[in-house]
Amino acid sequence: MKKIFILPLLLSSSAMNGAVFNKQILLATTSELTFYEVLLISALFVMCIILLVVTITLQNFVKVLLKPKEQEDSAYTQAMESRTFWQKFWSLKPLSMEKDMMIEHEFDGISELDNPTPPWFMYLFYSSIVFAVVYLFAFHIVGNGQIMTNEYSEEIAIADKAHELYMKKFANSVNENNVKVLTDAKSLEDGSKIYTQNCVACHGDKGQGIVGPNLTDEFWLHGGSTKDIFHTITEGVPEKGMISWKKSLNPIQVQHVVSYISTLQGTKPANPKEPQGDKYVAK
Incomplete structure (x- = not known):
């Protein structure tokens, strides 16, 4: 059931990857995105966030509805409360509960545990989405930002200015008495x-x-x-x-x-x- 709710999130992530890839191709031929292209990317970001929120909400709701009976047992409660800080932080369960975590299907006698995704990975995933939204607004909507084409132009301008200063400072060091043929x-x-x-x-x-x-x-x-x-x-x-x-x-x-x-x-x-x-x- 959990996998069904994860599917929309994966699809939205794929859509975002495609949008970023298309943006990179676009930047190879033009320096700025058009209004409608920025609007489309923004809509994909918003859709991704909405699907993420809906997925988390539905997962929590399903967990409540399908709450296993063993959670009502005092042994289960005691085992969960006896976990160390790091076991709780990483959402780890005691080995005594391993049988309760088995997924129903098996192959050649090999079973699989229904372990949750580590919290640190989910925190990193959520933060990357937040960063992407902030980056989009800061660089392409609110302001132009230091995108590659602008950064390149600025670096060229700085280099030209430095070259001009160098020429003013050292050009007079050459005269007809010390001039030499250059071969570079x-x-x-x-x-x-x-x-x-x-x-x-x-x-x-x-x-x-x-x-x-x-x-x-x-x-x-x-x-x-x-x-x-x-x-x-x-x-x-x-x-x-x-x-x-x-x-x-x-x-x-x-x-x-x-x-x-x-x-x-x-x-x-x-x-x-x-x-x-x-x-x-x-x-």
Whole structure:
């Protein structure tokens, strides 16, 4: 009889699991739940709680109606009262009552005891439902909460701010006297982005040269060393149309561009501009 009343609770729990699973799928494609979706999940929570209350009430009612006759015996009462604190806490019954707890069916001579679910497990189960309801209202109804998409956006904003502070603090530590070519992927990627945004119009997407000179050959108008290229980008060559980038790019960004330009050497793009300047030989 008890199992019949537990069935609705299990079904409602399955429904809630399905709702949570669908919510996780939904969050993969959208940052917020719609009003009707939140309303549906709320209704499932309420239904789960109602079924839980009804189940507990009916179980207690059935226990009263089907109260075994042995409970009226003084021996049963004495045995129940003689239990220790922990036996009462865990709803354990004395071994002398084991025969009274046998379930009617058996298989190959093996019988099963009708032991109740431990109270600690039920308390944990009830508290998880309460927590789920509070979480739903706190994060999706009353407020937006720290759901994954918002948390990610906030962490990105914090990281960008920290990066900006770092650049302001350490960017000036690089100059044309100590600049070095960087080879790590992150620096080269940053240099490629800066080059694409600012240099492609004059030097071409492959460094082949358009208005400005070819950056892939061995010939340079203003020196081909790392120091020379850094100086040319920073100070510019106004008389030849090369503007100074020191007001637009900090020294670390210029270093990233210089590092990226170094990767263009010897790439031999299609239709390169003719060599200009003097051949640079690394020392």
